Amino acid sequence: MAALSVVVNPVVGIEPPARPLLMKGNEAMAEAAIQAGCDAYFGYPITPQAELLEWMARRMPELGRVFVQAESELAAINMALGAAATGARVLVSSSSPGISLMAEGMSYLAGSELPMVLINVMRGGPGLGSIGPSQSDYFQATKGHGHGDYRVPVLAPSSIVEAVALVADAFELAERYRSPVMILADGVIGQAMEPVIPTYRIPPRNVGGWELSGADGRTPRVLRSLHLQPEELEVHNRRLQAKFSSIAEREVRWATEDLDDAEIAIVAYGTAARVARTAIERAREHGLKVGLFRPITLWPFPSEALSEIAPRLRAIVVLELSAGQLVEDVRLAIEGRTPVFFHGRTGGMVPTPGEVVDVVRRAWALTAPAIQRTAGDARPARGKPDQYRLPELGPWAAAGRAIPEPAAVAEASPETRRVIYQRPKMLADRSTHYCPGCGHGIIHRLVAELLDEMDLGPRTIGVASVGCSVFAYDYLPVDFVESPHGRAPAVATGVRRVRPDAFVFTYQGDGDLAAIGTAEIVHAAARGERFSVIFVNNGIYGMTGGQMAPTTLLGQRTTSSPTGREAASAGYPIPITEMLALVPGVTYAARGSIADPQLIGRTKAMLRRAFEIQLGGGGLSIVEVLSTCPVGWGMTPTQSMEHLARDVVQTYPLGVLVDRLKGAGAHAGEG
Amino acid sequence: MVVAIKPAATENQVLEPFEPVEIAQDRCKGCGLCIDACPKHVLELNGAIVNELGYHPVRLTDAAACTSCALCARVCPDAVFAVYARPRKV
Numbered sequence: 170m171a172a173l174s175v176v177v178n179p180v181v182g183i184e185p186p187a188r189p190l191l192m193k194g195n196e197a198m199a200e201a202a203i204q205a206g207c208d209a210y211f212g213y214p215i216t217p218q219a220e221l222l223e224w225m226a227r228r229m230p231e232l233g234r235v236f237v238q239a240e241s242e243l244a245a246i247n248m249a250l251g252a253a254a255t256g257a258r259v260l261v262s263s264s265s266p267g268i269s270l271m272a273e274g275m276s277y278l279a280g281s282e283l284p285m286v287l288i289n290v291m292r293g294g295p296g297l298g299s300i301g302p303s304q305s306d307y308f309q310a311t312k313g314h315g316h317g318d319y320r321v322p323v324l325a326p327s328s329i330v331e332a333v334a335l336v337a338d339a340f341e342l343a344e345r346y347r348s349p350v351m352i353l354a355d356g357v358i359g360q361a362m363e364p365v366i367p368t369y370r371i372p373p374r375n376v377g378g379w380e381l382s383g384a385d386g387r388t389p390r391v392l393r394s395l396h397l398q399p400e401e402l403e404v405h406n407r408r409l410q411a412k413f414s415s416i417a418e419r420e421v422r423w424a425t426e427d428l429d430d431a432e433i434a435i436v437a438y439g440t441a442a443r444v445a446r447t448a449i450e451r452a453r454e455h456g457l458k459v460g461l462f463r464p465i466t467l468w469p470f471p472s473e474a475l476s477e478i479a480p481r482l483r484a485i486v487v488l489e490l491s492a493g494q495l496v497e498d499v500r501l502a503i504e505g506r507t508p509v510f511f512h513g514r515t516g517g518m519v520p521t522p523g524e525v526v527d528v529v530r531r532a533w534a535l536t537a538p539a540i541q542r543t544a545g546d547a548r549p550a551r552g553k554p555d556q557y558r559l560p561e562l563g564p565w566a567a568a569g570r571a572i573p574e575p576a577a578v579a580e581a582s583p584e585t586r587r588v589i590y591q592r593p594k595m596l597a598d599r600s601t602h603y604c605p606g607c608g609h610g611i612i613h614r615l616v617a618e619l620l621d622e623m624d625l626g627p628r629t630i631g632v633a634s635v636g637c638s639v640f641a642y643d644y645l646p647v648d649f650v651e652s653p654h655g656r657a658p659a660v661a662t663g664v665r666r667v668r669p670d671a672f673v674f675t676y677q678g679d680g681d682l683a684a685i686g687t688a689e690i691v692h693a694a695a696r697g698e699r700f701s702v703i704f705v706n707n708g709i710y711g712m713t714g715g716q717m718a719p720t721t722l723l724g725q726r727t728t729s730s731p732t733g734r735e736a737a738s739a740g741y742p743i744p745i746t747e748m749l750a751l752v753p754g755v756t757y758a759a760r761g762s763i764a765d766p767q768l769i770g771r772t773k774a775m776l777r778r779a780f781e782i783q784l785g786g787g788g789l790s791i792v793e794v795l796s797t798c799p800v801g802w803g804m805t806p807t808q809s810m811e812h813l814a815r816d817v818v819q820t821y822p823l824g825v826l827v828d829r830l831k832g833a834g835a836h837a838g839e840g
Numbered sequence: 841m842v843v844a845i846k847p848a849a850t851e852n853q854v855l856e857p858f859e860p861v862e863i864a865q866d867r868c869k870g871c872g873l874c875i876d877a878c879p880k881h882v883l884e885l886n887g888a889i890v891n892e893l894g895y896h897p898v899r900l901t902d903a904a905a906c907t908s909c910a911l912c913a914r915v916c917p918d919a920v921f922a923v924y925a926r927p928r929k930v
Contacts, residue, residue, distance in 0.1 A: 589923040
């Protein structure tokens with residue numbers, strides 16, 4: 170237990186404040202984040218954390234920092250992902266149901282190793298539950314939250330003063346370990362008002378060498394969680410596990426009170442620990458020697474510390490505002506050496522000190538003093554966690570996968586060889602994974618040509634989506650962040666808001682943009698976000714094997730509409746670009762095609778216009794590019810181009826749908 | 841690894857060493873879109889070669905007939921073409 174840091178409770182009832190401020194927990198945590206140098210906040214209203222969002226809504230713009238009220242918790246966490254990818258210090262907050270929606274984003278943040286602080290002001294569950302205080306998200310917070318093998322540090326304040334301190338600590342941990350960090354508070358901590366003298370702290374900035382800033386004069390960086398090769402993913406996972414081991418070794422925190430002579434320890438965190446403290450005072454008045462063991466990090470859980478004191482206790486009482494979650498980690502740590510009792514209230518109810526004293530009395534009556542028990546305990550010494558640790562495969566900090574520099578373009582011999590066309594420099598010198606005749610290759614090339622011609626490469630941050638084009642970052646050698654399915658516009662919002670000088674684009678397919686990501690694109694449009702959307706519509710889910718997409722034509726056969734799409738059961742193709750064109754925040758919306766060289770040229774002109782509008786300060790610019798999926802359509806490349814030219818345009822007419830800066834010139838939107 | 845090949849020589853090309861088109865042969869997937877786009881019909885898939893991706897790559901059949909219009913390059917999903925202007929006769 171060499172590197173453990175024992176934190177003596179800094180909390181409640183200790184320092185008599187010289188000039189106390191009466192602060193609500195939610196507001197105090199918000200201000201603590203601001204004072205800790207938080208650059209950007211993304212949130213969505215939910216009780217009982219709404220004051221946190223409201224505080225940020227007022228304070229962040231005052232300070233010239235970023236505040237966005239997202240259209241959903243899904244969007245909020247992905248905005249955070251985008252902002253975090255640029256190295257910004259980012260805070261997100263929500264309460265239990267919203268935290269469930271954020272599980273996806275947390276998994277991606279953990280997989281992409283991005284620092285961010287998430288505050289969960291827990292309320293009663295499951296489902297919508299109640300808005301009363303609860304600790305029923307302990308499992309969710311400590312056992313992984315989203316899918317995949319990962320952990321995030323979880324800090325549990327039990328007072329407002331401590332919450333203020335932990336917010337700064339959370340930012341520091343997040344950056345130190347390139348990991349999301351959760352603060353697990355509850356409705357009491359969030360809603361209670363206490364006189365506090367907050368101790369603000371600005372943790373030193375600890376971001377460098379991986380953040381996206383535009384690959385100006387350096388190798389482009391890609392922040393992603395996708396590693397399709399099992400061998401590669403295992404290496405990544407082992408590195409992550411080594412990091413988690415390192416966190417578990419170094420960052421465990423807990424506090425103890427009145428444990429020196431105690432025969433019973435109450436184990437509790439957060440609000441439950443406050444109730445326990447009052448119960449302990451009363452129990453001691455009755456001659457029961459009771460103390461408090463309070464985990465501050467719920468993950469890593471202070472197992473060793475608890476296991477060391479357990480043998481001299483006659484019993485342990487676990488107190489929670491849940492049906493029993495923390496108690497499982499306590500039992501794992503104790504390994505049966507000390508009897509464990511549990512008392513919990515759920516649904517927003519808070520146990521009274523009297524209830525707790527009753528439980529302590531019962532535990533006392535049912536157990537023998539520790540000395541009688543340990544004599545018969547022949548259990549072998551507990552193994553050190555080190556022996557289970559996976560071997561180190563390299564420093565975890567060396568993340569961020571670099572794409573090789575594009576090979577120098579061969580010098581054409583001068584004079585006789587005037588170049589009419591050459592592979593663009595911004596297209597990586599490698600062959601793509603796309604099928605023969607796939608339109609993605611053409612559209613990638615158009616983007617690369619424009620990045621070349623407009624000299625945008627060094628300031629570009631691309632946002633990759635999910636689908637065949639997720640690997641766009643392998644072919645366009647610019648900084649890229651990969652987003653969860655459909656969330657690219659939210660991720661791009663985050664990037665844009667903290668990087669006003671960057672050139673930002675998303676590259677999304679129709680399944681990604683027009684189905685799972687409909688909310689994100691509509692709300693990015695409504696906000697008039699200043700980035701460009703390249704929306705590749707081939708009317709099918711290509712990567713998963715050619716299923717029906719929201720854009721699939723009526724009558725079109727796919728693997729999930731084997732007899733052809735019928736409006737009666739599967740609805741109509743969604744004209745999403747027309748819908749977006751209605752929104753005032755969309756400065757430019759157009760639909761092009763790649764069916765022949767002339768149309769490809771027109772599409773390139775549309776993309777150029779979209780990019781110029783972004784550079785000129787206009788709102789969202791989107792170019793839908795009608796494309797092909799020869800394999801998914803069951804056609805040859807030639808047939809698919811003919812189908813695109815003849816049939817697809819009947820449903821999706823080509824042209825500029827809106828140009829709100831028309832006639833005003835490329836840079837007219839400036840300022 | 842062949843990165844680019846010279847266009848196949850034909851009778852029409854006797855006094856014409858100029859190569860209007862360079863093809864990154866090992867990146868071609870043989871989709872044939874360039875063949876459809878070529879107004880001079882001087883592109884074809886080379887059935888004599890299987891490249892390292894497993895496809896018959898495209899080749900230029902008649903360099904002299906090529907006008908360097910670059911439509912092949914504009915439609916190519918794999919950016920295999922580099923196109924050069926024919927030197928002006930002095």
